[in-house]
Amino acid sequence: MRLGILGGGQLAWMLAQAAEPLGVSVAVLDPSPDAAAGRIAEHVAAAYDDLAGLDAVSAGADVVTYEFENIPAAAVARLAALGVTVLPLPASLTTTQDRAREKELMRGLGIHVAPYALIDAPADAAAALTQVGAPGILKTRRLGYDGKGQVRVATAADLPAAIRELGGTDLIYEGLVAFTRELSVVVARGTDGSLVAYPPVENEHRDGILSCTVAPAPALPPAQAEAAQAIGFAVAEALGHIGVLCVELFDTPDGIVANEIAPRVHNSGHWSIEGAVTSQFANHVRGVLGLPLGDPSARGVAAMVNIVGTEPELAALLAISGASVHTYGKAPRPGRKLGHVTLVAESSAALAAPLAQARALCAAAWDA
Numbered sequence: 001m002r003l004g005i006l007g008g009g010q011l012a013w014m015l016a017q018a019a020e021p022l023g024v025s026v027a028v029l030d031p032s033p034d035a036a037a038g039r040i041a042e043h044v045a046a047a048y049d050d051l052a053g054l055d056a057v058s059a060g061a062d063v064v065t066y067e068f069e070n071i072p073a074a075a076v077a078r079l080a081a082l083g084v085t086v087l088p089l090p091a092s093l094t095t096t097q098d099r100a101r102e103k104e105l106m107r108g109l110g111i112h113v114a115p116y117a118l119i120d121a122p123a124d125a126a127a128a129l130t131q132v133g134a135p136g137i138l139k140t141r142r143l144g145y146d147g148k149g150q151v152r153v154a155t156a157a158d159l160p161a162a163i164r165e166l167g168g169t170d171l172i173y174e175g176l177v178a179f180t181r182e183l184s185v186v187v188a189r190g191t192d193g194s195l196v197a198y199p200p201v202e203n204e205h206r207d208g209i210l211s212c213t214v215a216p217a218p219a220l221p222p223a224q225a226e227a228a229q230a231i232g233f234a235v236a237e238a239l240g241h242i243g244v245l246c247v248e249l250f251d252t253p254d255g256i257v258a259n260e261i262a263p264r265v266h267n268s269g270h271w272s273i274e275g276a277v278t279s280q281f282a283n284h285v286r287g288v289l290g291l292p293l294g295d296p297s298a299r300g301v302a303a304m305v306n307i308v309g310t311e312p313e314l315a316a317l318l319a320i321s322g323a324s325v326h327t328y329g330k331a332p333r334p335g336r337k338l339g340h341v342t343l344v345a346e347s348s349a350a351l352a353a354p355l356a357q358a359r360a361l362c363a364a365a366w367d368a
C-alpha cells in the first residue's frame with residue numbers, strides 16, 4: 001500500500017516511521033527542501049497548491065492524508081478532481097480550520113466550551129463584551145497555532161486595541177477559562193466507524209507552545225477521563241472523522257471545558273510511540289488505510305518533553321533513565337520545535353526523577 005501526506009514535517013516523519021513496518025510506502029508534499037519526513041519518505045518539494053506536486057504526491061497512493069489542518073482548499077479540490085481519496089474527509093478540515101465553527105460544533109454536541117462572540121468589525125466590541133465580559137482572549141478564527149494570532153484582553157478597555165492589532169475582522173473573542181490544568185484527548189476512528197481513545201493526558205505550555213505532556217494525566221478521576229474520551233468520540237463521530245483527532249481541554253472545578261480540535265496526530269500524543277501499545281501514528285495510518293485500529297492503552301506511565309529553540313546535548317538526554325530521543329533534523333530557531341524526549345516508567349514515582357532531569361535540560365536549551 002502507499003500513503004501520500006500533505007506536509008512533510010515531524011508529524012509526517014513519525015507517520016512514515018509507523019507506516020514502514022506495515023509495508024506501506026510514503027510520499028510527502030512539502031515546499032521546504034529540508035522537510036523532516038524527507039529523510040525516510042519520498043519527498044515532493046512543491047507548494048501545497050502546486051498541481052504537478054499534488055499529482056506526484058498522490059500518484060499510486062491508496063489514500064492521501066495530511067499533517068496540518070490549513071490545507072488550501074485548492075489542493076483538496078485538485079485531489080478530488082484526480083479521484084484521489086483524501087482522509088480525513090473535507091468536513092474535518094473545514095470545521096477545524098475555523099475556531100468559530102469548531103466551537104459551534106462542540107456546543108451543539110452539548111460539550112462545554114468557553115463563552116465566545118464573533119468579531120467582524122471594530123463596532124462588534126461592545127456586544128462581545130456584553131456577552132462574554134472581561135478578561136478574555138481575542139483570537140484569529142483561522143491559521144493560529146502555538147499561541148500565535150492571539151491577544152490577551154485584561155479589561156474591557158483593552159479590547160478595541162486588540163481588535164485593531166489582529167486586523168479588525170474574522171476574529172473570535174473568548175472568555176478566559178479559569179482552569180486548574182490543561183488536558184487533551186487523542187482518539188482514532190476507522191473507516192468502519194470503530195473508535196479507540198488514548199488515556200487523556202496533562203499538558204503544560206510555555207510561551208504558548210507545548211512544553212511537557214504527562215500520560216495518563218495524573219490523578220484524573222475515572223469519570224473525568226471517561227468524559228474527556230466521550231468528548232473525543234462525539235467530535236470524531238459528528239465530523240465523520242477518519243484517522244486520529246485530538247481535542248485540547250481545560251480541567252476546571254466545574255468539569256471539563258473543550259478548547260480546540262486538531263484533525264490529525266498531535267504533539268500531546270507523541271508519548272504514545274513508546275508509552276502506548278499502539279502509537280497515535282500507527283493508528284492514524286491504520287485508520288486511513290481501512291485497517292483495524294490498535295490498542296491505545298498506556299504501558300505504564302510516560303512523559304514527553306519538547307525540545308524547543310536549541311537542542312540539549314544528545315548524550316546528556318540519553319543518560320536519563322527510560323529516555324527515548326526523537327530529533328527532527330531541523331535548524332535551531334527560537335520557539336521552534338526541534339525534537340522531543342519520551343520517558344517511560346512503571347509508576348509515577350519512578351517517572352519523577354527522569355522527568356525532572358529531562359525538563360531541566362530542555363528548559364535550559366529553550367532559553368539558550
Ligand SMILES: Nc1ncnc2c1ncn2[C@@H]1O[C@H](COP(=O)(O)OP(=O)(O)O)[C@@H](O)[C@H]1O
Binds near residue numbers: 205
Ligand atoms: N478561553 C481560554 N481561556 C483560558 N486560556 C486559554 C483560552 N484559550 C486559549 N488559552 C490558552 O492559550 C493556549 C493556546 O490557545 P489555543 O486556543 O490552544 O490556540 P493554539 O492554536 O495556538 O494552540 C491554550 O493552550 C491555553 O493555555
Ligand SMILES: [Mg+2]
Binds near residue numbers: 146248260
Ligand atoms: Mg492549542
